[in-house]
Amino acid sequence: MADGTPRLRVGMVGYAFMGAAHSHAWRNAHRFFDLPLTPELTAIAGRNEAAVSAAAERLGWNSVETDWRRLLERDDIDLIDICTPGDTHPQIAIAALEAGKHVLCEKPLANSVAEAERMTDAANAAAANRVFAMCGFTYRRVPALSLARRFVEEGRLGEIRHVRAQYLQDWLSDENAPLTWRLDKSKAGSGALGDIGAHVIDLAQWVTGSDIVGLSAIVNTFVTERPVGGDMVGLGGTGSSDAEKGPVTVDDAAAFTARFDNGSIGVFEATRFALGRKNTIRLEVNGSKGSIAFDFEDMNELEYYDGTEDAEVQGFRRIIVTDPAHPYVANWWPAGHGLGYEHGFTHQVVDLVRDIAAGVQPRPSFDDALQVQRVLAAVENSADARSAWQTIQ
Template structure:
């Protein structure tokens, strides 16, 4: 421990982040805030951020509080002041960066989904297992596990408050692709994103279903659809193409929506819906878990609340009741505000950073691990395989 003004300062944990867009901003908020909210055994230091565009990455470094900027992630790995590499890039780069970082002796946090394929995810797990023997840790960033209400729900289910589980149903609805003239970004190209709504949103809800239930999915049956198969290219107008107003359009190679059912290892049934084509829904993540003794329900738009039904109470006064998850003995809430003063989306990244720092300091395995990310990747692959087989079907006679 370092002594500073009669204060004991924890050892520094230098963080290097690759990527500076949406997730880069969210992760930066987490690293910037976590040491102020929680008493940590290590002191996260935002050492360097990397991105290909020199002007943009320097601007991001200044805006988000990073001490330095690099235009090559390999240069970031070579720095002695980087102990942890945080990967916030498109999925097609996750495996290469994560494996190189682990081989360079760094701890790793990688955004979800872990990779764009099962094979890539398996290679990442092998690298993480080898690094673990050297004392390094690797974690995948499923931030919704760190919503206090959902962490509390997991504890209630694990304690048996719902009894044997019967159903898990999860929907994740967004509408940012409803406009057919929304441009063809990397998220709509399979070679970069791996899949569409399935990997972007479906990865979250598969992980949450397994996390809350405390068991794995063992089978799925799926349908997927791409409703808009061409969109305007980001490089703008192209001479000689007048049919689309002079704007060149390119193919969308991922799904817009995925709907699937599943079975958990215990026999409980699960239903999933992930779409970026639900008009009016901005970030609508909802779930419900039903068991023999009760039910739990959650809505991300009311993320400080959990609905709980105790089926053991007399019917004369039984019903869903609201649990306001803001008490100091609720998960993560000891660091924040007085009861009733709610948290927001950004706090999940602060909690994620806290859990990872504590795992590094204690030498314990962080959760969710790369192996957990691989399990989700296998479910996503099974969903795609099922949807492909189910794409040819016989109409039901009228």
């Protein structure tokens, strides 16, 4: 680069919703943060040449491939960013790591525990040669949630007792919304459980610093078939009630109770049928000395209750997480000028680039993502067994 900073040359697979979000982050991270490596949008891959070429032009990529394998053969690419459906993650990630490329892989890590274990083994082998892999649980990088974790680490909440976690959307509430890959178990692995439930599972474990060790669950599919076709490739969209219909093979909603390895208990819910909720992520943690509460609909705020204060002044405190003292915020706007959804992806790039340059394992690692995968599998197993308790090992 002109300033002498070495480059981190990126090849990305996929170019839809997540591809656009990741592209924005790769383009902008070094413009707001001082990075030891400057990301370069070297190549983007997709099977449809016309579509991927248009995406490259729109999103700022330098070149195009129609086969992701070509990215691995190129010596001008250092990292592979995987933004494709879950059924493709193992093959791409393992091959990339074996080719000596760093990997950023979208969540959930895979469609099964066995696949996630193979990916984790490959990541651990690669790490011995300073080739690193990270899973994209992006909400960890929301400043308010990073602050919540800091409060737990500092002991402000005391002994953790309760966790409540919800991820609520409504884009499938219309029974005529068309059938897409997200509703096909062979491609997506699961429905609301893996697509959005994985996020709150990861957040709950990360914020509290504790793993889920057992659970009892229920899942449900409200609409069992949907119109085939339509141009919806991600979220939203409306089909026709007269169109040919195909089966929905994933869950629409999942709920479970859980026990953590620190002795606390949790309640979890994930649904794409919460009419009126577009992208609601709620996390509340209660401890012996205090509590935190977060809602992504107010993503620049964290509620904090200090139970050690005098009774006459106790109450939840609304912290506006936009001060330079808060995680990541000093590199953005003046205090009070909020951040948005896209900033979490930029922070993810910042942390990943810095860790790669330092030779440090980025987090969440594939080991972290494997733990989430085991929880997802336990939820499905528990639901299949009619709410039998599942132990996670």
